[in-house]
Structures are given as C-alpha cells and as structure tokens.
Amino acid sequence: MTGSRLFAAVLVLGLILGAILLNSPLAVFIHLPSVLLVLGVTLGGILVSHTPAKLTGGIRGYLSRGRLDPAQADRNAALFGQLADLALASGLVGPLIGIAIILTNLDDPAKLGPPMAVCLLTMFYAVVCQLVFHSAAADCLARKEPPRKPRPSADRFAWRKVVGLGVVAGGLVVAIVLHSPPLVLLHAPSFCLVAVGTAAGIFLSHTPSDVRTVLAGFFGSRDLEEPEAQDGFALYSRLADLAVEMGLIGTLIGVVAVLQSLDDPTKVGPPMAVALLTLLYGVLLSELVFRPAASDCLVRAGVTQDPARSRRFHRIMGLIGMLNLVLLSFFVILLAIVNYGRGPYVGPVGWLDGETPDVLLPELDVVFPFGAGPSSLLEEREHACASVEGYVICTEPTPLALAKRYCESLGGAMVILETEQENRRVGGLLDRLSYRAVWVAATDREVEGQWNWPDGTKLAHDPWLVGEPDDMGEEDCASMNLHQGDPHHGGEWNDVGCEERLGVVCELDEPVRKQPAEEAPMEAEPPVAEEGKGASGEEGDQ
Amino acid sequence: MSTRTWLAFFLLFSVIVGVTALGAPLHVIVDFSALLILVGALLGGTLLAYSTGEVRRLLRAWTTPGPMEPVLALGAAALFRRLSGLSIGAGMVGLLVGLVPMIANLDDPTLTGPAMAVAVLSLLYGVVLSELVFRPVMADCLGRGRLSPENSTPDTLRKGVRS
Numbered sequence: 001m002t003g004s005r006l007f008a009a010v011l012v013l014g015l016i017l018g019a020i021l022l023n024s025p026l027a028v029f030i031h032l033p034s035v036l037l038v039l040g041v042t043l044g045g046i047l048v049s050h051t052p053a054k055l056t057g058g059i060r061g062y063l064s065r066g067r068l069d070p071a072q073a074d075r076n077a078a079l080f081g082q083l084a085d086l087a088l089a090s091g092l093v094g095p096l097i098g099i100a101i102i103l104t105n106l107d108d109p110a111k112l113g114p115p116m117a118v119c120l121l122t123m124f125y126a127v128v129c130q131l132v133f134h135s136a137a138a139d140c141l142a143r144k145e146p147p148r149k150p151r152p153s154a155d156r157f158a159w160r161k162v163v164g165l166g167v168v169a170g171g172l173v174v175a176i177v178l179h180s181p182p183l184v185l186l187h188a189p190s191f192c193l194v195a196v197g198t199a200a201g202i203f204l205s206h207t208p209s210d211v212r213t214v215l216a217g218f219f220g221s222r223d224l225e226e227p228e229a230q231d232g233f234a235l236y237s238r239l240a241d242l243a244v245e246m247g248l249i250g251t252l253i254g255v256v257a258v259l260q261s262l263d264d265p266t267k268v269g270p271p272m273a274v275a276l277l278t279l280l281y282g283v284l285l286s287e288l289v290f291r292p293a294a295s296d297c298l299v300r301a302g303v304t305q306d307p308a309r310s311r312r313f314h315r316i317m318g319l320i321g322m323l324n325l326v327l328l329s330f331f332v333i334l335l336a337i338v339n340y341g342r343g344p345y346v347g348p349v350g351w352l353d354g355e356t357p358d359v360l361l362p363e364l365d366v367v368f369p370f371g372a373g374p375s376s377l378l379e380e381r382e383h384a385c386a387s388v389e390g391y392v393i394c395t396e397p398t399p400l401a402l403a404k405r406y407c408e409s410l411g412g413a414m415v416i417l418e419t420e421q422e423n424r425r426v427g428g429l430l431d432r433l434s435y436r437a438v439w440v441a442a443t444d445r446e447v448e449g450q451w452n453w454p455d456g457t458k459l460a461h462d463p464w465l466v467g468e469p470d471d472m473g474e475e476d477c478a479s480m481n482l483h484q485g486d487p488h489h490g491g492e493w494n495d496v497g498c499e500e501r502l503g504v505v506c507e508l509d510e511p512v513r514k515q516p517a518e519e520a521p522m523e524a525e526p527p528v529a530e531e532g533k534g535a536s537g538e539e540g541d542q
Numbered sequence: 543m544s545t546r547t548w549l550a551f552f553l554l555f556s557v558i559v560g561v562t563a564l565g566a567p568l569h570v571i572v573d574f575s576a577l578l579i580l581v582g583a584l585l586g587g588t589l590l591a592y593s594t595g596e597v598r599r600l601l602r603a604w605t606t607p608g609p610m611e612p613v614l615a616l617g618a619a620a621l622f623r624r625l626s627g628l629s630i631g632a633g634m635v636g637l638l639v640g641l642v643p644m645i646a647n648l649d650d651p652t653l654t655g656p657a658m659a660v661a662v663l664s665l666l667y668g669v670v671l672s673e674l675v676f677r678p679v680m681a682d683c684l685g686r687g688r689l690s691p692e693n694s695t696p697d698t699l700r701k702g703v704r705s
Contacts, residue, residue, distance in 0.1 A: 033561045033564050033565075034561075036557060036560075036561060037557055037558070037561045040553055040554070040556075040557030041554060041557055041558065041674060043553060044550045044552075044553035044554035044557065044674070045550070045554060045673075045674050045677075045678045046550075046678070047546055047547075047549060047550035047553065048547055048550040048551070048554075048675075048678035048679060048681075048682055049678045049679070049680075049681035049682035049685055050681075051546060052546075078681075082677075082678070082681055085673065085677065086673065086674065086678070088673075089669055089670075089673030089674055090674075092669050092673075093558065093666065093669055093670055093674070094561075096662050096663075096665055096666035096669065097558070097561065097562050097565075097571060097666065098565070099658075099662045100570050100571050100659060100662050100663055100666065101562070101565045101566040101570055101571075103658055103659050103662070
C-alpha cells in the first residue's frame with residue numbers, strides 16, 4: 001500500500017463520515033444485518049467462481065507495491081470487477097427484501113421511515129464497497145505496464161475545449177437561473193463531498209505521477225499514441241465513475257437522514273432536495289466533464305471505444321436505473337398511503353361507537369367536521385377533529401410537536417387544565433366522545449417529578465391515575481383519557497413517552513360557532529370552508 | 543459440483559433468508575405469481591434457444607469438478623449468460639405487471655400493497671438469480687476453461703454455442 005493510496009482512502013472515508021455526521025447521528029448508519037447481507041452475499045458470490053486462494057492472492061496483489069505481471073493484473077482486475085458487481089447486486093437485494101417486509105405492515109406510513117432507512121443502508125454499504133472494488137480493479141489495470149514518460153513536444157493550447165466547457169457551464173447557469181432561484185441549487189457540503197471525494201478517490205487507483213501526466217495533456221491538441229490514449233481513457237472513465245459513485249453515496253446519506261424524520265412531512269422537502277443535489281453534481285461532473293474528456297483521449301489517438309468496457313458500463317447503469325425505479329415506485333406508494341388518510345370520509349375516526357361528535361354531544365354547540373389551520377397534517381383530516389364550545393378535540397394520533405403547532409395554527413394553544421374543575425370538564429367531554437388518549441401539555445422535562453405547564457406554572461391539582469406517574473422508561477409527557485374499557489376515567493392522567501402519537505385538545509381564544517346547515521360547504525376546499533367559518537363566527541359575535 | 547460451490551450457495555441463501563427472518567416472517571418473501579413468471583421465462587426462453595439434450599450436456603459439464611474444455615466452457619458460459627439475462631428480464635416483466643395495476647388503483651391502498659409485493663418480489667428473484675447465481679457460475683465456467691473475461695465477448699460466446 002503506497003502512501004498516496006492510504007492517504008486517499010483516509011480522505012474518502014473521512015469525507016463520507018463527515019457527510020454522515022452533518023446529516024444524522026452516526027449510530028443510524030451502523031446496522032449489522034445490512035453489513036452481514038452485503039458481505040455475505042459478496043463473499044458467497046465470489047466463492048462460486050474463485051477459490052479462497054485466488055481471492056487472497058488478488059487482495060495481496062492490490063496491497064502490494066510496484067508493477068504487476070500483466071496476466072496476473074488482468075485476472076485480479078476481473079476478480080475485483082466481479083466483486084464490485086456482486087456488491088452492487090447485494091445493494092439491490094437488500095432494499096427489495098426490506099420493501100417486501102414493509103409492504104406487509106403498511107398501517108402507519110410515518111413508522112415506515114426507519115425500516116426504509118435500513119433498506120437504504122444496504123444500498124449505502126454496497127455503493128461504498130463497489131467504490132473500493134472498482135478502485136482496486138482500476139489499480140490492477142493501471143499497474144500492468146511501466147510508467148510512461150510524458151512526451152515533451154510543442155503543443156498548441158486547444159481553445160475549443162475551453163469554449164466547450166464554457167458553453168456547458170453557461171448553458172447550465174442560464175437553465176438554472178430561468179428555472180429557480182439559483183441559490184437553491186448550490187450546496188457547498190454536497191459539492192465538496194462529490195468534487196473532493198472524486199479527486200481523492202482517483203489516487204486509490206492511480207499514482208500521483210500518472211494523474212499528473214494525463215491531466216497535463218488535457219488541454220493539448222496533438223495526436224496521442226495509443227497506449228497513452230488508453231491510459232487517459234482509463235483515468236477519465238474512473239473519474240467519471242467515481243463522481244457518480246460519490247453522488248450516489250451522498251444521496252443515500254441524505255435520504256436516510258430524511259427518512260428518520262418522516263413523522264413531519266412538511267420538513268422532508270429541503271433535506272430531500274439537498275440529497276438529490278449530490279447526485280446532480282455527480283452526474284454533471286461525470287457526464288459533462290469526465291466522459292467527454294475520456295472520449296477525447298480516444299479520438300485524439302484515432303481509437304474506437306473498447307466495446308467490453310462500454311457494455312459493462314451500461315449494465316451498471318441498468319442496475320442503477322432499476323434501483324431508482326424501485327425507489328420511485330415505493331415513494332409513490334408512500335405518498336398514496338399518506339394521502340389515503342386525508343381522503344374522503346370513509347368511517348368514524350376514533351369517535352365512540354362509530355358515531356359522530358354532534359350525535360354524541362347533542363346538547364352542546366359542536367362543529368363537525370372541523371377542518372382549519374394552515375400547514376399541518378391535521379388540516380386535511382377534518383373528520384378527525386370537532387370543535388366543542390371553545391375546545392377543538394382531535395382523535396388522530398399525532399406527534400406532540402405537530403399537535404402543538406396545530407393548536408397554534410387555530411389561534412389557540414394546547415389546553416391548560418389549571419383547575420380541577422376544568423380538568424373534570426374536559427375529561428367528561430372525552431369520556432363521551434372517544435376512546436383514544438390525548439396529549440396533556442404538562443411535562444416534567446426540566447426537573448424529574450416536577451410537572452409544569454408550558455407557561456411555567458406548576459401543576460396545582462392531582463389528576464393522576466392510581467400508581468402514576470411512574471416514569472417507566474423515561475416518560476416525561478402526559479396523556480389523559482386512558483380508557484381501559486371503562487369510560488369514566490377521561491380526566492385521569494398517565495405519563496407517557498414524548499415520542500408517542502396521541503390525540504389533542506386545543507383551547508381556542510374565540511369559540512367556533514356552528515354554521516347554518518345550508519351554508520356548510522363540506523366538499524369545498526378547506527381554505528374556502530375556513531373563510532366561511534371565520535365570517536360566520538364574526539357575525540355571531542356581533 | 544465442488545464443496546466450495548455448495549458452500550458458496552449455502553452462504554448466499556442463508557444470508558438472504560437470515561436477514562429476512564430478522565425483520566419479518568419468512569413467507570413475506572415468497573410469492574407464487576412472481577415465481578411463476580420467473581420459472582416460465584427461464585424454461586421458455588431456454589427452450590427457444592437450446593435443445594434439452596444440449597442443456598443437459600452443458601449443465602453436466604459444469605457440475606463435473608475440475609478444469610473444463612475451453613469449447614465446452616464457452617458454451618456453458620453462454621448458457622448461463624442467457625439465463626442471467628432471462629431472469630433479469632423476467633424480473634422486469636414482473637415489476638411492470640405489478641406496477642401497472644398498482645398505479646391504476648392508487649386510490650385504494652388495500653389493493654396496492656399486494657400488487658407492489660408481486661412487483662418487488664419478482665424483481666428480487668430476478669436479481670438474485672441473475673447477479674448472484676448465474677453470473678458467478680458463468681465466471682466459474684470461464685475460469686475453469688482457462689478463459690479470461692476479455693475473450694468472453696458475446697461474439698466468442700456465440701461461437702462457443704455453435705461448436
């Protein structure tokens with residue numbers, strides 16, 4: 001192992017590690033079954049065609065210094081090429097198994113995130129392995145022949161290449177400016193990962209002097225000798241592959257991070273965009289800079305492209321394309337499921353006995369279905385919420401942060417049950433409405449055992465169920481309406497983990513009034529319905 | 543078949559089955575319509591190009607341990623390359639067969655789940671067979687015939703079939 005290769009390996013791994021740490025905790029990226037799958041499948045596949053002795057021989061050849069015997073180099077390159085293909089295949093097998101598993105429990109789309117992330121981890125390991133194996137294969141081929149001295153000759157500067165690169169860059173800039181605010185498409189960490197990763201990765205397979213010789217000849221215009229051209233072609237092709245591989249690694253890191261926070265779909269967009277940007281940079285570099293440079297080398301020597309090499313490339317591109325198809329269709333499914341919850345009213349959403357709130361509370365002023373509030377998951381699910389005399393009660397299980405935001409979007413807050421009387425009143429409503437637990441705004445996050453309301457006041461009464469709060473496994477938030485088959489415990493509390501999903505009770509500053517029946521635009525778009533409600537509410541106040 | 547080959551296949555499938563079993567009951571990755579597509583494509587596609595006697599001869603050549611005659615190795619490699627292409631093709635067909643009804647029924651997720659499972663599983667079977675079984679076996683044939691991957695272009699492989 002020469003110094004430059006060791007340094008390159010450390011740099012590439014460091015970049016990948018940095019990109020991981022920027023996006024999510026490292027622990028997310030350590031998953032033993034995925035490692036096992038990639039390693040096991042790659043090892044099993046290679047043992048079908050190679051004896052263990054040949055395998056260790058190939059690895060020893062890669063780690064050694066100096067030139068390799070040409071026949072030996074070819075054999076080793078074939079070995080590593082096959083290892084890379086196997087790694088890529090295992091990266092496709094992992095997600096497919098994972099998706100098949102996920103499809104069997106589709107109940108809660110927000111819970112699909114972590115298992116999906118695990119599927120993507122297999123792909124991540126596979127692409128990293130593939131990068132290493134490809135580098136090793138390219139290294140074996142590059143070390144087949146003795147180093148060539150650069151031929152110093154009078155060489156005219158090829159201005160057409162500057163023009164070509166300029167036109168490509170200019171066209172891109174114009175297209176980007178026309179399409180979107182330009183800064184959206186600039187993301188320094190992603191670009192750093194791809195560009196620096198590619199630049200470092202080339203030293204895994206080529207010595208610095210090789211790289212210098214080839215790059216120095218790029219802007220020249222003289223004809224090349226055939227071996228020289230093949231060297232250049234190999235180097236630029238490797239650079240092109242590296243750019244795509246680094247792009248894919250960046251995308252996978254980003255997508256895994258995104259899937260960790262799937263419970264709040266409004267936040268998924270921007271990081272997802274950044275994730276795809278890495279792939280964009282990789283493909284741009286690869287297809288617009290390195291591949292043209294590679295074919296330029298061949299053209300200058302008057303050689304046609306090696307058919308075996310291009311076929312290999314297409315096979316890999318085919319696999320990657322299939323992979324994208326799988327992912328794409330899976331995301332479509334995911335979207336469909338998320339939307340399914342917001343579809344037309346198909347049945348009671350957590351209300352008692354399958355009745356609706358206005359039937360359950362006939363003597364009270366109930367607005368149902370109730371849908372209002374911008375930018376929240378709940379806004380579409382109007383049948384999950386009902387407004388009851390200054391409170392809005394939703395049975396849809398929701399993360400605490402989202403519940404809080406939902407109440408704020410209605411112009412209120414999560415209910416604060418300051419007095420025992422109010423606690424009993426809300427509990428009584430819940431008893432008659434639903435069997436689902438709801439969030440209580442109080443927490444003991446600051447001081448364990450000291451329950452405070454969000455406005456800082458201490459909990460003044462004792463609403464707890466017998467034996468609670470027990471803080472079993474770090475429970476710092478509270479719920480009420482733990483039904484337990486007996487509908488008379490609505491006002492009693494239990495402590496729960498803050499990561500749970502529960503219903504919510506909001507207290508509004510201004511109660512929502514019932515609209516006249518003929519005006520109720522049930523099928524209309526939510527914003528229109530909201531305006532109608534607001535207007536009628538104001539009239540009622542006057 | 544040598545012990546090494548058996549060991550390799552055992553490792554391959556035990557890893558796949560084991561990792562699945564960690565996440566879910568095993569019947570999750572069994573789907574008969576996907577299997578049917580795959581078996582149909584493999585049998586039909588092979589019989590279109592080879593006689594049964596030819597297939598048996600080439601398979602026997604592969605299962606006999608030791609070095610292979612170059613001509614026989616080329617022929618067997620061509621067969622396995624064909625099988626690999628067929629299984630990927632069957633996977634793609636299954637994927638599309640599953641995806642079309644899924645997209646047609648996007649409004650009813652109860653139907654999309656099973657349709658998607660067929661799609662995903664047939665692709666899974668296709669990829670496993672093609673990339674993890676047939677291609678390594680092909681490389682094994684070439685290696686045992688003392689042929690380097692360079693002279694295994696489709697042209698030479700086709701010549702191997704004819705001879």
